[in-house]
Amino acid sequence: MLASLAALLSTTLRMATPLILASLGGMFSESSGVINIALEGIMLIGAFTAMAGSYFVGPWFGVLAAVIVGMLVALVHAIASITFRADQIVTATAINIFATGITGFLLRLIFGDAGQSPSVQDVGTWTLPGINKIPFIGDVIGTQIPFVYIALILVAVSYWVLFKTPFGLRLRSVGEHPAAADSVGINVFKMRYIAVIMSGFFAGLAGASLSVGLLDLFVKNMASGRGFIALAAMIFGKWTPHGALMAALLFGFADALQMLAQTLGLTFVPRQFLLMAPYILTILALAGVVGRSTPPAADGEPYIKEEV
């Protein structure tokens, strides 16, 4: 019983990892006032890039490539929505459609098969010496894919950056009141560019965690809504790293439970209900039923500098 609970929690951590990473990305972007619903597409491109990188060079090269490509795609979103004031939702939608197209296109081009890539080398697992010996806890977190540890560390780092550094303060001020931030000499455009590119870093990493972490191959459309669940986790976590972590763990738990129920053939609750739980909870959170979530005040609004 205890062993299967440990297995369930261990799976929860793994399933939550891409969500944690991507929701951190969304958080940076939205804290600065730019909505990024392109997380889904960037994740997908990141997943493909990591797989291809691993196929041609090695798994960690793949991770690096995924992060870089993720940042480049996010840069496109930044240029369009910050400099050219294109609608942030429209640009992101275009990126999401482009991501489906380009990954499918390249998959067919390089590997011939349209459904999935061949198996590539993944990043394996890390073991925390000492901790893995502790009963139960060791089973849950002692040995995991590296992305789990990376994600947990990045939560702490993000919290520190966002709430304990001048940079974080500036970032949040740009998202809450860009004109005021501008008047005290903060470069709104620069801050937003940095934040959106950071979201590409996180979403790219999240994508890599799918194709060379959770799995060892790329499957067409493998992000399958995780970018949007990450968005949900960010909202449910009230735009804070620790909140997003808890939300991602909750959503990951629902996912792990659903997988376990399917393996064991349990039908105590239809698996679709577990799958839709994150989305329902998020709407409830937004509606204020379970603790009101309020986005940054200038979220989604392009900043137009007043000419003097």
Place this chain on the structure above:
Amino acid sequence: MVDKDISEKKANYLKSMKIFDYIIPILSVVAGLLVGAIFMKIIGADPIEAYKVLWSSSFGSMRGFSEMLVNTIPLIFTGLAVAFGFRIGLFNIGGDGQFLIAYLASAYIGFLFQLPMYFHLPLAVLAGILAGGVWGGFAGYLKATLGVHEVITTIMMNYIALYFVGYMASGPLKAQGGLPATPKIFDSAKLPRLMTGLRLHWGIFLAIGAAILIYYILWKTPLGYEVRATGQNSDAAEFGGINVAKNLMLAMFISGALAGLAGTSQALGLEYRAYQPFGFIGYGFTGIAVALVGKSHPLGVVLGALLFGVLARGAMMMQSMVGVPKEVVQIIQASIIIFVASEYIFKYLVRKWRERKGDVIDAS
């Protein structure tokens, strides 16, 4: 006199900017096709040949033409849904969810009982309209009462719909047998086919009718006036006595109902039952592209839907006949959206150019 001169210049300038409403979509489509051509070149295919195939796959045969229109029908609906939302300043990104809910609702009424056709078919259509409308309207309700961003709500509602319809079609409403789908609908609920042997169905009339109706609502009714006024400036509209909250809800209901009709025509015109979905077909997302290309005008939407209908129809043919992966169509689609959305670049450049000529000083 000087003032008059400037305001006249400004009016002329704005008039000349208006032309961009027509030019930008066309330029964007051309640019999108060029991007597609570049990708074809990369893999060593001949873009001219591919685009010839694209054209002939829709216009080369009666069957191709019918299939193209079958692709166009749902896009007219979802394009109108997004366009109507845009008019009031809402972004309905939930077309795929509204599609699925209506798809299930129409199929449900279709197989539930047998009735005379003149009663059954309208009832099944109405079920889809209501289901899609309520699904979309809920986002409008949250927006109007609590200020929750409709983009987030509709995204979440998409996935709830995906799993809910999946559950119903593979669970409580599943037909006997192995197929994860509802029972077949009765003939009396089917949208008739236009010609035997072709899949084109009456949904095309529904779609064109919807486009005309939306045009009428937007420009010939008080509701349309209020919707447009709210979209232009919701504070001013509120100040002018328009009940913005009520209109937001109503507009999202109408938008959802329109997207729902896409699902209805899929169930009643093509598949004759509701299958468990394994993902989104993406009509809702393509509807965004359609609305953008069509500049949120019903006629533009119909033309945009035709364009994307042709692209969807040609995708498979380009793959099988000239070896261009069918995903290239998604790349073209994304490029077109980016180009249309970046109209600010065009306008920015034109303004700079005119400023240099000393034509107009300020027209923001």
